[in-house]
Amino acid sequence: MNEKEEELIKKYKIDTEKLKREQIALSKSLKIKDSTDFSEINLIGGIDSGFQGNNIVSTIVVLNKEMEVVDQSYASGKMKFPYISGFRAYREMPTRLDAFSKLDEKPELIFIKGHGTSHPRLGIASHFSLSSDVPTIGVAESLLEWTEVKGEDIVLNDKVVGKVFHSKKGSNPLYISPGNLISVDSALKITKEFMKHPHKLPEPLHLAGKYGRKMEGEIFPKTRAQ
Numbered sequence: 001m002n003e004k005e006e007e008l009i010k011k012y013k014i015d016t017e018k019l020k021r022e023q024i025a026l027s028k029s030l031k032i033k034d035s036t037d038f039s040e041i042n043l044i045g046g047i048d049s050g051f052q053g054n055n056i057v058s059t060i061v062v063l064n065k066e067m068e069v070v071d072q073s074y075a076s077g078k079m080k081f082p083y084i085s086g087f088r089a090y091r092e093m094p095t096r097l098d099a100f101s102k103l104d105e106k107p108e109l110i111f112i113k114g115h116g117t118s119h120p121r122l123g124i125a126s127h128f129s130l131s132s133d134v135p136t137i138g139v140a141e142s143l144l145e146w147t148e149v150k151g152e153d154i155v156l157n158d159k160v161v162g163k164v165f166h167s168k169k170g171s172n173p174l175y176i177s178p179g180n181l182i183s184v185d186s187a188l189k190i191t192k193e194f195m196k197h198p199h200k201l202p203e204p205l206h207l208a209g210k211y212g213r214k215m216e217g218e219i220f221p222k223t224r225a226q
Contacts, residue, residue: 001085008082019087023121030126032117035135035181038109038190043070045107046204047099047128049092050212052220054079058095059212062107067196067203071105074215086144088114089127096124097131109135109182109190111205116179116187117161118154120146125179136179137187138162139205143175163188168200 001009009016042064049058056079062071075098081091092114100106115123116138125138143149147156154162154175162177162184178187194202201209 005084008084012082014081014084016084016087019090020121023127026130027122027126029130030117030180032178032180032183034183034186036108038135038182038186041108043105043107044190044194044204045110045134046202046206046208047096047110048113048205048208048212049096050209050216051079052216055220056092056095057212057216057219058092058099059208059215060096060099060103060110061204061207061211062103062105063204063207067194069207071103072211073099073102074211075099075102076215076219086119086121089122089124092124093127093131096128100132107134109137111191111194111202112136112138112179113140113205113208114138115140115144115175116177117184118147118156118175118177119144120156123177123179125177129180135181137182137191138177138179139191139202140175140177141172160184165191167191167195168198171200174200
């Protein structure tokens, strides 16, 4: 934890030890195995969040197997929790769950921008799944300091918790990990199935980010310089 994060913890009076205990307790409910035959599902979602100052916009897009958008929604609000490494869910979960609740077509599997089991306690992909009861796949663009890479495996405490995926030539890899209700191997397999050239991210996440940038521009238009 860096000096800036320590200052934020004091400023917001955050009990990180209490939150760690909560994350560890919740993690005991995770099921890192396939909860269904994922070849039979039809609706797949992607969730992302963007920021404008102290405001957050979370977006979710739902695609069918042909990668056509069948539903989308967003939620925005003021952030009540600062960015602190390892506790991202407490910052972004409220608006992500709000956006999810507004969908008419609920996805059967969701790609989440962030970590699943590659988090040492409880990643945002895992936390979201426990709150929504939907299988999730965490897609991160960097690793947390507690993990290491051995070949294509992401290892935490001598256990394979995810996979390194080179989705686009010349780009940094993605770090894929199950959030909940899905296995490591299935998480990687489905991620590969939902790639669309030339995008680096799986298509549900790519479109969620695109939709998010659109909504950020509409909700928080940049003021013209005076």
